[in-house]
Amino acid sequence: MKYVRETxxxxxxxxxxxxxxxLAPSVALGFxxxxxxxxxxxxxxxxxxxxxxxxxxxxxxxxDFLKLVFPAILIFVTLLFSLCLSLSVIEKxxxxxxxxxxxxxxxxxxxxxxxxxxxxxxTAVMIVYSLLVISLxxxxxxxxCGFGKPxxxxxxxxxxxxxxxFVLSFCFSAPLMLMIPLSVMYGYSFSDAIxxxxxxxxxxxxxxxFGGILPFIIVxxxxxxxxxxxxxxxxxxxxxxxMYLFITVYLSAYVMVLMFSLSGLERRDKKEFYR
Amino acid sequence: xxxKNAFKIxxxxxxxxxxxxxxxxxVGVIVAGLSAPFLTVMMRAIKNSGISEQIATxxxxxxxxxxxxxxxxxxxxxxxxxxxxxxxxxxxxxSSAVWVFLVLIVAYRFIAGLYELPMASVAEGLxxxxxxxxxxxxxxxxxGRSCRFVLVKMIYTVVFDAAIFFALTxxxxxxxxxxxxxxAPFLIMLVLVVLLTLRxxxxxxxxxxxxxxxxxxxxxxxxxxxxxxxxxxxILSSFALSLIIIIAINLFIGIFTLxxxxxxxxxxxxxxxNLLNMTLFFGKSNKRYYVDGTVFNPPTVADGIK
Numbered sequence: 001m002k003y004v005r006e007t008x009x010x011x012x013x014x015x016x017x018x019x020x021x022x023l024a025p026s027v028a029l030g031f032x033x034x035x036x037x038x039x040x041x042x043x044x045x046x047x048x049x050x051x052x053x054x055x056x057x058x059x060x061x062x063x064d065f066l067k068l069v070f071p072a073i074l075i076f077v078t079l080l081f082s083l084c085l086s087l088s089v090i091e092k093x094x095x096x097x098x099x100x101x102x103x104x105x106x107x108x109x110x111x112x113x114x115x116x117x118x119x120x121x122x123t124a125v126m127i128v129y130s131l132l133v134i135s136l137x138x139x140x141x142x143x144x145c146g147f148g149k150p151x152x153x154x155x156x157x158x159x160x161x162x163x164x165x166f167v168l169s170f171c172f173s174a175p176l177m178l179m180i181p182l183s184v185m186y187g188y189s190f191s192d193a194i195x196x197x198x199x200x201x202x203x204x205x206x207x208x209x210f211g212g213i214l215p216f217i218i219v220x221x222x223x224x225x226x227x228x229x230x231x232x233x234x235x236x237x238x239x240x241x242x243m244y245l246f247i248t249v250y251l252s253a254y255v256m257v258l259m260f261s262l263s264g265l266e267r268r269d270k271k272e273f274y275r
Numbered sequence: 276x277x278x279k280n281a282f283k284i285x286x287x288x289x290x291x292x293x294x295x296x297x298x299x300x301x302v303g304v305i306v307a308g309l310s311a312p313f314l315t316v317m318m319r320a321i322k323n324s325g326i327s328e329q330i331a332t333x334x335x336x337x338x339x340x341x342x343x344x345x346x347x348x349x350x351x352x353x354x355x356x357x358x359x360x361x362x363x364x365x366x367x368x369x370s371s372a373v374w375v376f377l378v379l380i381v382a383y384r385f386i387a388g389l390y391e392l393p394m395a396s397v398a399e400g401l402x403x404x405x406x407x408x409x410x411x412x413x414x415x416x417x418x419g420r421s422c423r424f425v426l427v428k429m430i431y432t433v434v435f436d437a438a439i440f441f442a443l444t445x446x447x448x449x450x451x452x453x454x455x456x457x458x459a460p461f462l463i464m465l466v467l468v469v470l471l472t473l474r475x476x477x478x479x480x481x482x483x484x485x486x487x488x489x490x491x492x493x494x495x496x497x498x499x500x501x502x503x504x505x506x507x508x509x510i511l512s513s514f515a516l517s518l519i520i521i522i523a524i525n526l527f528i529g530i531f532t533l534x535x536x537x538x539x540x541x542x543x544x545x546x547x548x549n550l551l552n553m554t555l556f557f558g559k560s561n562k563r564y565y566v567d568g569t570v571f572n573p574p575t576v577a578d579g580i581k
Contacts, residue, residue: 142314199412
């Protein structure tokens with residue numbers, strides 16, 4: 001909980017600036033993507049008559065996702081630039097003690113390629129994770145009760161599979177995210193950064209991974225509660241935007257807090273160096 | 276000596292077995308996920324054709340203690356029905372062929388084989404400097420080399436395993452020859468152990484020489500083959516003994532714990548084989564190494580030992 005406490009303490013100081021930076025991708029994500037669809041599909045799954053692999057695929061991915069090429073590009077590009085900005089702003093704040101947003105292009109230039117590589121890797125991990133969930137849930141249902149409407153035990157097994165696989169995928173995602181500050185601050189190459197990231201997370205793996213999963217737990221609980229209420233599309237978009245905003249802002253700050261804490265680096269934002 | 280030292284290192288660094296278990300769990304999840312679309316089609320076809328009832332009857336017969344001849348007849352019946360299904364159901368034949376080729380032969384071997392170089396690197400840390408390196412850190416650091424290594428090694432293992440498979444299946448014909456029936460199980464197991472010993476001996480120093488000496492994939496393979504030919508007696512005897520013990524322990528524990536014990540014994544067996552590769556490599560290269568905190572000097576020709 002140490003890193004989580006430090007992250008929330010930091011967000012108290014700088015949440016609004018980071019929220020402003022991360023607003024564009026959060027709106028894009030909230031409009032086009034259901035938060036944590038690979039875990040929140042369970043209530044809909046329990047009501048679906050499953051005839052095969054494709055029916056569960058349709059619950060996790062939007063069936064018309066092939067038509068959504070431009071929104072996908074929009075999400076990726078906005079997320080890329082926002083993460084570059086937010087991570088550079090936080091890094092500068094931690095190293096110099098100043099929370100500034102004066103030269104956005106210079107900030108983007110500092111971390112563009114590390115963020116791009118990590119974002120591509122994270123997208124690949126998330127797609128593989130979602131496909132594995134779909135495959136294993138369809139296999140488990142066939143073994144438990146055959147295709148058709150899933151029984152209660154099949155739904156429970158599906159929930160366990162999706163959550164367990166999410167935790168497993170986050171064990172790979174957490175070190176990937178740490179690669180950004182390692183590449184930006186030390187100038188590590190991709191392979192050096194990934195090795196050092198695993199080494200850093202290995203110092204305190206359970207705490208580091210739990211801290212990263214925490215916002216997803218909060219969003220998951222909120223999504224499950226909301227799934228019991230019929231809500232209109234506009235409200236759905238606003239709620240999703242808020243959730244994505246929370247996840248992106250929290251994770252940006254958390255990655256930097258984790259990096260500075262695990263590396264034992266001094267954080268100058270905690271002291272007043274400049275007046 | 277290599278066998279004894281590999282066992283000592285295994286016992287002294289037993290914590291690595293749990294890391295291995297986690298790795299094999301991840302491999303299992305990925306392979307199950309890849310298999311699911313094919314398995315559901317295959318299982319549906321098996322259920323519709325009534326073969327699942329034949330399997331259930333045979334299993335019930337085994338539990339009831341039916342005679343071996345009855346069980347063998349029932350198993351033959353199941354194999355015949357599957358052959359029929361293969362001919363009559365196109366969906367089943369395509370799914371099973373794609374599953375065997377893409378998932379079992381290519382994907383499984385590739386993903387599961389990625390552990391070998393990191394494992395050798397962790398063992399090198401233990402043996403050359405008594406240092407504990409993280410398995411997953413080494414896994415990530417060596418991923419590129421591991422991919423190249425596994426792709427080349429797959430050619431060797433697929434060819435060798437196919438040869439073992441065809442040798443053993445053709446030996447089942449011995450059961451139809453009067454008089455040979457009594458010796459057939461003995462001969463089949465003997466051939467299996469001999470072929471597996473050869474399979475493991477030839478490539479014993481492949482991964483260690485890539486990690487320790489930094490050789491490329493083909494140079495390391497050539498080095499391993501040369502060393503195997505040069506030291507054929509100790510290498511073959513170490514692997515023959517190890518494989519007999521591994522098969523016996525896995526069968527014994529697997530049967531008497533209804534399969535649960537295999538969760539632990541399989542990672543132990545895999546780790547032991549890799550440690551044996553390392554101790555053989557260090558021993559035959561006359562390199563000193565740590566065994567449980569103390570330095571071991573391999574005996575040389577000057578000591579009167581070949």
